[in-house]
Amino acid sequence: MTARSSSRALLRKYVAVGRQASRHRLQERSALVGRNAFLVMVLFVFSRLWQVLLEDSDAARHAGDYVWYLAVAEWVTLSQPALFLEIERDIRMGDIAYHLTRPISYLAFKLSSGLAELAVSMAVMLVTALCTSYALVGGWPSDPLGLLAALPLALAAAVLLLLCGAAIGLSAFWLQDCAPVYWIWQKLLFVLGGLFVPLSMYPGWLGEVAAWSPFSSMLSGPASLVFHFDAWAVVSVAAKLGIWGVLGVVLLRAVYRRALRVIDVHGG
Amino acid sequence: MRMPFFARLLNTSLRASMALRGAFLLQVALMALNNVCFFTTWWILFQRYDQIRGWRMADMAALYGVSACGFGIAVVTCGGIYELARMINEGDLDSLLTQPRSILLRAIASRSRASGWGDLASGLFLLAMSGYLHGTGLLAALFAVALSAVAYIACGVVLQSTAFWFGRIETLARQVFDFTIGFSLYPPSLFGAGLRLVLFTLVPAALVSYVPVELLRDFHLEQALLAIGLVGAYATFAAWLFHRGLRRYESGSRFGVWG
Numbered sequence: 001m002t003a004r005s006s007s008r009a010l011l012r013k014y015v016a017v018g019r020q021a022s023r024h025r026l027q028e029r030s031a032l033v034g035r036n037a038f039l040v041m042v043l044f045v046f047s048r049l050w051q052v053l054l055e056d057s058d059a060a061r062h063a064g065d066y067v068w069y070l071a072v073a074e075w076v077t078l079s080q081p082a083l084f085l086e087i088e089r090d091i092r093m094g095d096i097a098y099h100l101t102r103p104i105s106y107l108a109f110k111l112s113s114g115l116a117e118l119a120v121s122m123a124v125m126l127v128t129a130l131c132t133s134y135a136l137v138g139g140w141p142s143d144p145l146g147l148l149a150a151l152p153l154a155l156a157a158a159v160l161l162l163l164c165g166a167a168i169g170l171s172a173f174w175l176q177d178c179a180p181v182y183w184i185w186q187k188l189l190f191v192l193g194g195l196f197v198p199l200s201m202y203p204g205w206l207g208e209v210a211a212w213s214p215f216s217s218m219l220s221g222p223a224s225l226v227f228h229f230d231a232w233a234v235v236s237v238a239a240k241l242g243i244w245g246v247l248g249v250v251l252l253r254a255v256y257r258r259a260l261r262v263i264d265v266h267g268g
Numbered sequence: 269m270r271m272p273f274f275a276r277l278l279n280t281s282l283r284a285s286m287a288l289r290g291a292f293l294l295q296v297a298l299m300a301l302n303n304v305c306f307f308t309t310w311w312i313l314f315q316r317y318d319q320i321r322g323w324r325m326a327d328m329a330a331l332y333g334v335s336a337c338g339f340g341i342a343v344v345t346c347g348g349i350y351e352l353a354r355m356i357n358e359g360d361l362d363s364l365l366t367q368p369r370s371i372l373l374r375a376i377a378s379r380s381r382a383s384g385w386g387d388l389a390s391g392l393f394l395l396a397m398s399g400y401l402h403g404t405g406l407l408a409a410l411f412a413v414a415l416s417a418v419a420y421i422a423c424g425v426v427l428q429s430t431a432f433w434f435g436r437i438e439t440l441a442r443q444v445f446d447f448t449i450g451f452s453l454y455p456p457s458l459f460g461a462g463l464r465l466v467l468f469t470l471v472p473a474a475l476v477s478y479v480p481v482e483l484l485r486d487f488h489l490e491q492a493l494l495a496i497g498l499v500g501a502y503a504t505f506a507a508w509l510f511h512r513g514l515r516r517y518e519s520g521s522r523f524g525v526w527g
Contacts, residue, residue, distance in 0.1 A: 053320060187301060
């Protein structure tokens, strides 16, 4: 077998894993419906909020852009599968031992299924986000090209969030219960990522802190493009996502290797 | 007769939820942090905007505070409201039917959620931050929080009791309950008359937060009596609905153990 054919065989395994995971995700209709309903609720409430906040200002005609901003940001966060919980459960129940004997990397297996679930969620929620925002705002954002540019960057951000979720899940090797770590990380994401309000509206010191954090490139970076398409901003956000993505992959592999050594030390 | 029983039930469920001290404290701290982080969004908005249709930062802090405290007390004392539909569907009410005690009280008060203490702590912090807790405001706040807690418990009972008629409705019931919590954290001045009607009925966010917090913002005796009437009527309806549904209850064949 050549290296090329063995790579193809490996890829076929991960594709099969992903296909199974996506079928499973589609069967969990109540969870999908629940998340979509929540997205509609949040978009509706914030559409009212921005209309009221901006009604007496020059920016009133741009109130809809803030709804589109929230739609993109929520699309990224609400689509996330609970990968950290699955990994934590495998570690706590000891099921990971069975996975390690298979001819497929446990981490790659989990990431494949996570990516597939993410793809299904994002596809469904994209339709909800676009239709709801269009109906609430009465049209596209002021600069529709910005929305077009935001979508692929938001997709990349969602993948980066998934990698972070996997790293948090692996922390269960040491912490057993990684839910607290996830909650803190999630709240930092919401606040420093500018989930509900663009970072440009933050008070000076908080905006600076947020801008230097990785969270700003995950949410506010892509979502802010709906206000105005800027090629330089697109390149900047893409570069930041790329850098944080590479760091994320390196960190994830390092954590996984360290975790495997922990298993060996405990006698497998 | 019911109050001493409720007190003993509460004592047992509280001790069960606090059995693992580390996990208990962690849940409390993280829920408090969670609520404060969500409130940060409003803090950021109010740095730029003075008011939102008459609602200022202090009013938003009071709204969050009353809702969080009310919810916290509801799930600490009656955490079973989250499990009622499952208990109905899986026949877990069987063992309660033979006991000479209130079935509803036993079902909802037998569990306590540790995270509710975090809601209570963050709610008290936000109420203190609102500046309404001085003089008679303290009494008004206690009154508002009590009303909110009763409304939350009643809401949970109403939603979960629909399982008597519709079966596997846990997910939908929880979703509507989450919507109630969600809507309760936004100023009512954002919504039109039509939606406000919904918020007084199907998704009773008005009963759990708007009505109680208005007493804190501007206390009037007539308003207080009206609030007691509304929340009292809702709670009575909740109890009636549960007992009406109990007539349709079909026993399961599972054995269960109640602590």
